[in-house]
Amino acid sequence: MSVLLIAEHNNKNLKPFTLNAITAASKIDAEVHVLVAGSGSENVAKEVAAIPLVKKVLHCDSPNYQNYLPENLAPLVTKNADKYDHIVASANTFGKNFMPRVAAALDSSQVSDVIKVNSPDTFVRPIYAGNAFATVKSNDKKRCVTIRPTSFEPAPKTGGSAQVEKVEAVDIPNFSKFIKREETKSERPELGTARVVISGGRGLESGENFKLITDIADKLNAAVGASRAAVDAGYISNDHQVGQTGKVVVPDLYIAVGISGAIQHLAGMKESKIIVAINKDGEAPIFSIADYGLEADLFKALPEFLSELNKLNTIQK
């Protein structure tokens, strides 16, 4: 029995995490159908149809779905859920927002943040900020599942030609209104998918000092992350936060600067391939998970790091 996956997009392009969720969905069942709900979203439907793992696209285009308000999106998903055993989305702020509404409407107990698919009904998910992994079996007939995107490879984007079926919009409740979205614009790679991430913590002491981080990020083509303390202190905006209540990242290289390594921060980065910690406190817990630790004052180490990088004749991009 097939899987209905809900695509995340901005009405022009598919968001990258949908590709990781598609890979996970295909491990639940090969018959993966994708719902694209949006407004002026033809291009997204075409993009999804070209993904080889996708067997069918359900496309619903209506102003109702312009800003994917969960109150509007969830009833559309629920109405189209009949033929499916699994409803799947990414476990990011998009999926976390609407999926529990779908689950409640279907009287199904949602399985959140899946990092491994053992079988169509058995999954592994982190609990306690990733300090334990739970293997869980869902006994619901219809299973609502959100996928931790960084735990699955992105699905290849081209070569497929799935059929696109139009579906009708459903009535919306009209009790919530989108006002505005302030997206942090950046030329740098996205935090969730970057190969290299460099993060700053409270040790940076100010927003201005984050320039020490961003200069290196530009050199390494890295995304910029932050601890909650740095965000709370206003050094940098919330979308940079890595951790239990921020984003999960799994880059090839994660550089933590002036970050102590609280379990809530580790929850978001400890699966990174190589971890570097720069901290002046030799006892900081971050060193216990770092492959390479440098006990140093960041105000001295970072400028040196940049100048050493400048000396290298090649840097991997």
Place this chain on the structure above:
Amino acid sequence: MKILVAVKRVIDYNVQIRVKEDGSGVHTDNVKMSTNPPDDNAVEESVKLKESGKVKEVVAVTIGEEKAQETVRKALAVGADRGIHVKADSYIEPLGIAKILKKVVEKEKPDMVFVGKQAIDDDCNQTGQMLAAMLNWPQATFSSKVVLKDKSMEIVREIDEGLETIEVNLPAVVTCDLRLNEPRYASLPNIMKAKKKPIDQMVAKDLGVDIANRVQQLKVEEPPKRKAGIKVSNVAELISKLKNEAKVI
């Protein structure tokens, strides 16, 4: 107006949890417990709205064993007016919690329900959204700013791309982020006064809702441990290791 605020008792966020050897869960005996952190923000926001004069009553509710009452007492000590304790001896999934909260909402008829965005034990991030769906109410999740108007709320939400502003009609469910406010501490006199505030008791299984768990926990394990790394003595050595050993730059 009236607010219902949900508080959950969890292992304190500072505790390094330990997985049980038999894979049945994590150790909870003699472990420090406290209110789920974002639920403190939910209580704080409710109390602030009361202090602004727009809200007349704040009712704090918890679902859990006898000791879960402590979380309600703590809410009462920082300004909630009364409490409700729905007794349940074992873990109930968000779906069941939302059904219980719906019953409480039908009885109390609040204009707003405030919950935390995520419980830091099960890390589900579901209850508020499920409750909103069951009530057919709008929701404002991951809220970092709340402005209460006459018949609606304007909310700033933290999303992956940055911030989003929405307006939801009342009644509505709000799920709170840690950045929503700075929870206050209870003063000793207020802790004493809170002891006299009433807490209604109910029993979960008497509420006539299906709270049987649908997701079975087969086993709980420790995540794979990282190998301990090395300390480098200077920046040049670090660069060299990254370039020649790890081959990541």
